[in-house]
Amino acid sequence: xxxxxxxxxxxxxxxxxxxQVAERFGTPCYVYSRATLERHFHAxxxxxxxxxxxxxxxxxxxxxxxxxNVLARLGAGFDIVSQGELERVIQAGGDPARVVFSGxxxxxxxxxxxxxxxxxxxxxxxxxxxxxxxxxxxxxxxxAPVSLRVNPDVDxxxxxxxxxxxxxxxxxxxxxxxxxxxxxxxxxxHLDVVGMDCHIGSQLTELSPFLDALDRxxxxxxxxxxxxxxxxxxxxxxxxxxxYRDETPPAPADYAKAxxxxxxxxxxAHKPLTLLFEPGRAIAAxxxxxxxxxxxxxxxxxxxxxxxxxxxxxxxxxxxYQAWQAIIPVEQRSSQETQRxxxxxPVCETGDFLGKGRELAIAPGDLLAIRSAGAYGFVMASNYxxxxxxxxxxxxxxxxxxxxxxxxxxxxxxxxxxxxESAGASHGExx
Ligand SMILES: Cc1ncc(COP(=O)(O)O)c(C=O)c1O
Ligand SMILES: N[C@@H](CCCC[NH3+])C(=O)O
Numbered sequence: 001x002x003x004x005x006x007x008x009x010x011x012x013x014x015x016x017x018x019x020q021v022a023e024r025f026g027t028p029c030y031v032y033s034r035a036t037l038e039r040h041f042h043a044x045x046x047x048x049x050x051x052x053x054x055x056x057x058x059x060x061x062x063x064x065x066x067x068x069n070v071l072a073r074l075g076a077g078f079d080i081v082s083q084g085e086l087e088r089v090i091q092a093g094g095d096p097a098r099v100v101f102s103g104x105x106x107x108x109x110x111x112x113x114x115x116x117x118x119x120x121x122x123x124x125x126x127x128x129x130x131x132x133x134x135x136x137x138x139x140x141x142x143x144a145p146v147s148l149r150v151n152p153d154v155d156x157x158x159x160x161x162x163x164x165x166x167x168x169x170x171x172x173x174x175x176x177x178x179x180x181x182x183x184x185x186x187x188x189x190h191l192d193v194v195g196m197d198c199h200i201g202s203q204l205t206e207l208s209p210f211l212d213a214l215d216r217x218x219x220x221x222x223x224x225x226x227x228x229x230x231x232x233x234x235x236x237x238x239x240x241x242x243x244y245r246d247e248t249p250p251a252p253a254d255y256a257k258a259x260x261x262x263x264x265x266x267x268x269a270h271k272p273l274t275l276l277f278e279p280g281r282a283i284a285a286x287x288x289x290x291x292x293x294x295x296x297x298x299x300x301x302x303x304x305x306x307x308x309x310x311x312x313x314x315x316x317x318x319x320x321y322q323a324w325q326a327i328i329p330v331e332q333r334s335s336q337e338t339q340r341x342x343x344x345x346p347v348c349e350t351g352d353f354l355g356k357g358r359e360l361a362i363a364p365g366d367l368l369a370i371r372s373a374g375a376y377g378f379v380m381a382s383n384y385x386x387x388x389x390x391x392x393x394x395x396x397x398x399x400x401x402x403x404x405x406x407x408x409x410x411x412x413x414x415x416x417x418x419x420x421e422s423a424g425a426s427h428g429e430x431x
Contacts, residue, residue, distance in 0.1 A: 002033060002036045002286040003035045003395075004018075004033065004289055004369070006332060009331060010330070010332075011330045011369055013289070014033055014035055014395045014398070015395075015398040016395045016398060018031060018289070018291060018330045018367070019330050019331055021400050022291050022330070022367050025391045025402055026406060027293045027390075028290060028291060028292045028309055028310035028390040028391075029290070029291045029390055029391045029392070029393060030288055030289070030290055030291075030373065030377060030391070030392045030393065031288060031290075031392075031393045032062075032064070032066075032284075032374055032392070032393070032395065032403075033287050033288070033394075033395050034394055034395065034397075035396075036286060036287035036374075037070050037071065037283060037287045038074060040252075040283040040286075040287060041071055041074050041076060042074070043251070044252045044256065044277060044279055045074075047253040047255070047256035047257065048277075051260055052272060052275070053274060054077045054120075054275075054276050054277075055077060055276075056076070056079040056098065056100050056276055056278045057071050057079065057278075057279065057280065057283055058238045058279060059078050059079065059080050059081075059088065059089060059280075060081055060085065060280060060376075061281055061283070061284045061285070061374075061376060061379065062280075062288070062374055062375055062376075062379055063085060063379055064392050064394075065091055065092045066403035066404075067284065067403075068089055068091075068093075069092040069093055071283075072089070072092055072093045072095070075098075077095075077099065078094050078098065078099050078100075079102055079278035079280075081101070081103040082110065083107075083109065083113050086099065086113060086114060086117070086119075090117070096117040096118060096119050097119070097120055098120055099114070099117075100121045100122075100123055100197075100276065100278070101121070101123060102125075102149065102197075102199070103125070104125045104126065104129075104170055104171060106122070106132075106133075111132065112136055112139075112140060115137055119145075120145065121145045121194060121235075122144055122145065122147070123147050123148075123149045123197045124146050124148050124185070125149045125171060125172055125173065127184060130181065130185050130191065131188075133146065134189065134190045134191050135190075137191065138189065138190040142190065143190055143191070143192045144190060144191050145192050145194045145195075146191050146192065146194065147193075147194060147197045148172075148181055148182060148185065148193075148196060148197070149172040150173060150175055150216070150217055150220060151166075151167065151169065151171055151172030151174055151198070152212070152216040153166055153167045153174070153175060153216075154200050154209050154213045154216070155209060156201030156202075156209045156239065157204070157206060158201045158239075162201055162202040162203060162321070163200070164199055164200060172198065178220055179223055179224065179227075182224055182229055183227070193231070194231060195231050195232060195233040195234060195235055195276070196231055196233075196234055196235070197234070197235030197236070198213050198217055198235075198237055199278065200239060201239050202238065202239050202241075202280075203241040203242070203247075203281060205247045206250075207250050207258050210236065210239070210259065211258065213236070214236065214259060214262055214263070215262070215266070218263075218266045218267065221273075233273055233275070233276055234274070234276070235276035235277070236277055238278040238279045238280050238281070238282070239279075240252065240255055240281070241281070242281055242282055242286055242372065243286075243372075244285075244323065244325055244371075244372050245324050245326065252279070256277075263275075280375055284374040285373075285374050285376075286372050286374060287374040288372075288374020288377060289369040289371050289372075289373050290310055290314060290369070290373040290377060290390070291310075291368070292309050292314075292354075292368050292369075292370065293308060293366070293368075294306055294307070294308050294362055294363070294364050294366045294367075294368065295309055296364055297341075297362070297364055303340070303341075303357075304339055304340065304341050304342070305341060305342050305343075305344050306341035306342070306344070306358075307345070308345060308368060309345070309346065310345055310354065311352050311387065312347050312352040312353075313347055313381055313385060313387050314378075314381050314389070314390050315370060315373060315381070316380050316382075317377070318353055318355060324355070325355065325370050325371055326370070326371040326372065327343055327355045327358050327360070327368050327370050329361070329367070329368060330366075330367035330368065331366070331367065333362075336361035336362070337361060338359045338360060339359070339360065339361070340357050340358065341357075341358050341362070342355070342357065342358075343355040343358055343368070347384060347387070348385060354370055355370070378392055378404075383407075386412055388407035388408065388411070388412065390406060391404060391405055
């Protein structure tokens with residue numbers, strides 16, 4: 001569900017016609033809907049009802065400051081994977097006490113900064129990380145709250161590049177090793193064991209892998225309790241999928257209900273564990289579109305190309321995962337005949353496509369919207385081909401705000417330097 005709809009043949013974001021946004025801010029341009037972001041956050045938050053919980057939005061999905069700010073104002077927590085994401089959360093008004101820090105290779109400096117800000121929890125992914133965190137916390141005279149990310153070896157049945165909960169994946173601590181790792185954590189002086197977490201993959205469209213993972217974690221929690229290691233929270237990660245085309249993922253309410261029921265079944269009268277979730281895509285994907293303009297139509301012998309001004313450097317999901325995202329005209333035309341196009345960008349790679357074989361009625365100069373681009377869109381953009389990054393706009397009711405300007409060309413060489421004139425003087429000389 002989102003707030004991108006046609007009215008009088010014009011695609012709108014909330015009450016703003018997208019053609020107007022393109023006119024004002026240029027293309028390519030990401031457009032986000034505040035109302036959709038809010039609705040998606042509430043869907044999770046309300047689904048948990050009275051059960052103690054915290055929704056920690058996964059910043060990696062979309063780390064635009066305005067997006068983070070919208071969520072911070074709703075009282076969201078945040079799941080981060082780098083100091084960069086932490087600084088963005090703080091800049092956007094997020095509460096560090098609601099931040100959980102995931103990732104397989106946290107550096108000492110990143111740990112120190114997170115400890116200084118007193119974040120809620122470190123989701124630790126290896127024994128070596130436990131030791132490093134203990135040492136950093138010791139040096140700073142801090143007690144680091146930790147949860148161990150357990151790899152439950154559950155098949156998330158998603159794209160192999162975004163499956164994270166299998167033995168073969170680099171993430172987390174194997175379930176078979178977890179008890180021992182918890183004992184180690186509990187023995188380290190500067191660590192405070194507070195939770196357990198897992199994240200088995202992204203774009204999951206079925207409930208069963210989540211439930212299987214939960215069952216495995218609950219077994220471990222029981223064993224830990226028997227040894228006197230008591231946890232306050234259980235973090236079930238993110239991963240809930242969205243509809244890009246015809247997928248039918250469970251709604252956040254059904255997903256939460258199923259997990260709460262399983263928890264009630266298995267934990268009975270135990271003191272309730274606070275539940276944490278780390279949704280990224282389910283909150284942001286359908287809250288954004290990428291606007292692009294048709295530069296040329298290029299008929300070919302075997303296929304026709306619609307060459308647009310957005311490219312794989314702006315949205316890499318189609319090229320990287322063969323992901324399908326809807327591409328629709330911003331202004332509907334009834335008169336033109338449709339044609340099948342490969343929608344491609346200006347980048348010099350055959351892999352630079354945004355969609356293949358799309359039926360469109362378009363002419364050069366027309367605007368297209370690539371849907372479901374609010375998550376893993378701008379954040380994965382690059383400057384490949386020395387292309388500046390697209391603008392980002394947030395729509396709120398009838399207003400459109402520029403929340404990040406299109407990158408200036410000067411940024412493409414900021415921080416670089418030519419070699420000094422003297423360099424290379426000895427080059428090629430006989431020694
Ligand atoms: C640890 C962790 N938490 C949360 C997420 C967010 O996942 P999603 O966007 O699928 O909800 C990810 C990415 O898959 C992740 O690696
Ligand atoms: N970037 C991926 C999701 C990665 C999830 C991160 N753990 C995508 O666009 O589908």
